[in-house]
Amino acid sequence: MKIKKIKLQNFRSYKSLEVSFGEKNIIVGENTQGKTNLLEAIYLTSVGKSFRSKESDMVLWACDHFRIESDVLDGHPQKIEYIFEKNVGRNGRKTVKINGAKKPASALLGGFPCVFFTPDEIDMFFSFPSLRRRHLNILLSKINKEYSSELIKYARVLEQRNAQLKAILKGRGKEGDLELWDGKLAEHGAEIVKERLGLVSKINANLRENYKKVAHDEKELEMKYEPSVGAFSVIPSQEGNQKNPTKDEIWAAFLGKLLESRRRDMATGTTNVGPHRDDVRLYLSGRDITSFGSRGEHRSAIVALKLSEIDIIKDKTGETPVLLMDDVFSELDEKRRENLVKAFEGQQTIVTTTDLDHIDKDLREGATIYEAKNSKLTEI
Numbered sequence: 001m002k003i004k005k006i007k008l009q010n011f012r013s014y015k016s017l018e019v020s021f022g023e024k025n026i027i028v029g030e031n032t033q034g035k036t037n038l039l040e041a042i043y044l045t046s047v048g049k050s051f052r053s054k055e056s057d058m059v060l061w062a063c064d065h066f067r068i069e070s071d072v073l074d075g076h077p078q079k080i081e082y083i084f085e086k087n088v089g090r091n092g093r094k095t096v097k098i099n100g101a102k103k104p105a106s107a108l109l110g111g112f113p114c115v116f117f118t119p120d121e122i123d124m125f126f127s128f129p130s131l132r133r134r135h136l137n138i139l140l141s142k143i144n145k146e147y148s149s150e151l152i153k154y155a156r157v158l159e160q161r162n163a164q165l166k167a168i169l170k171g172r173g174k175e176g177d178l179e180l181w182d183g184k185l186a187e188h189g190a191e192i193v194k195e196r197l198g199l200v201s202k203i204n205a206n207l208r209e210n211y212k213k214v215a216h217d218e219k220e221l222e223m224k225y226e227p228s229v230g231a232f233s234v235i236p237s238q239e240g241n242q243k244n245p246t247k248d249e250i251w252a253a254f255l256g257k258l259l260e261s262r263r264r265d266m267a268t269g270t271t272n273v274g275p276h277r278d279d280v281r282l283y284l285s286g287r288d289i290t291s292f293g294s295r296g297e298h299r300s301a302i303v304a305l306k307l308s309e310i311d312i313i314k315d316k317t318g319e320t321p322v323l324l325m326d327d328v329f330s331e332l333d334e335k336r337r338e339n340l341v342k343a344f345e346g347q348q349t350i351v352t353t354t355d356l357d358h359i360d361k362d363l364r365e366g367a368t369i370y371e372a373k374n375s376k377l378t379e380i
């Protein structure tokens with residue numbers, strides 16, 4: 001998979017821009033010159049959603065719409081158009097077209113896969129469970145279209161159950177009315193947890209090897225999904241591997257736990273168990289690195305995780321994703337920069353940096369280099 005060209009109109013700090021990409025691309029520029037904005041535009045036409053905010057924030061100030069056009073190549077050329085009109089309807093109107101034909105935004109997922117990597121993610125992943133769940137949700141949405149709609153359904157039911165709990169708290173609702181929401185919540189929740197467990201197993205398939213490659217360290221990295229309903233009874237399979245619980249097993253555990261925590265839920269006016277409270281953590285040689293890891297270990301773990309994600313996307317879509325790296329080199333020493341570039345070799349890469357000296361010479365060689373200044377790009 002490759003992106004050949006992108007055109008922007010009124011997108012963030014860009015009034016108008018047209019850039020072509022090669023196999024290796026470097027965008028160099030000082031802070032606030034538009035580097036991340038450009039990666040965000042590429043990401044948007046890949047995933048249909050930003051990693052940082054909502055579309056209305058992305059329209060160039062004082063304008064009423066933005067437009068992005070990406071020319072990508074996956075065997076045959078494809079044109080992806082992404083238009084957002086801020087003042088249409090209550091929340092604005094988004095239009096997505098692929099080769100001129102209107103499509104739902106979800107049609108973008110998987111079509112032009114890309115993987116985005118920024119040091120902010122290291123801090124995010126090791127800060128809050130909500131951000132770790134988000135990490136899983138984003139990856140799952142990229143490889144499984146039904147997953148996003150399951151998440152939306154779950155969120156709706158959760159909202160309704162919480163409203164019912166609040167009504168009970170105020171003496172305006174009956175406990176018996178919770179039953180309907182419990183059943184629906186367990187149904188959608190079980191599907192979400194099943195998919196997440198499946199993803200974590202896939203990540204773990206290559207995570208150890210990827211960690212060793214990145215960190216040059218023999219410690220074993222493993223990801224664990226930690227459900228708020230407590231451990232599921234996991235049955236070892238014939239091959240001796242641990243088997244993930246089935247959807248029915250998850251559903252039963254979740255429903256049981258909902259009943260168990262009903263008193264507490266009614267007292268707090270909120271739902272205290274379920275996939276919206278689950279966690280996923282990384283363990284290095286059995287130790288939780290969220291609490292114990294060094295900065296270096298956190299960084300290597302996230303890079304290893306990204307590599308596993310690339311493996312999963314390749315496996316699922318048959319495409320090598322485009323790699324977007326936003327300012328990831330500045331905090332690395334020379335040896336680590338070299339390792340990072342080696343680890344991600346063999347796919348189209350677009351990196352940003354404030355200083356060309358931070359870019360490994362192997363990556364610089366033959367690269368298309370642009371200087372970003374005041375949201376204009378000049379090839380150098």
Ligand SMILES: Nc1ncnc2c1ncn2[C@@H]1O[C@H](COP(=O)(O)OP(=O)(O)O)[C@@H](O)[C@H]1O
Pocket residue numbers: 011012013014029030031032033034035036037038057058059060061372
């Ligand atoms: N909707 C918008 N309209 C105009 N400018 C914007 C908009 N959103 C962000 N910006 C500007 O974009 C600049 C940041 O660009 P960014 O790509 O993050 O810079 P960097 O080169 O440091 O990555 C900031 O000056 C910010 O004010």
Ligand SMILES: [Mg+2]
Pocket residue numbers: 032035036037326327
């Ligand atoms: Mg930036």
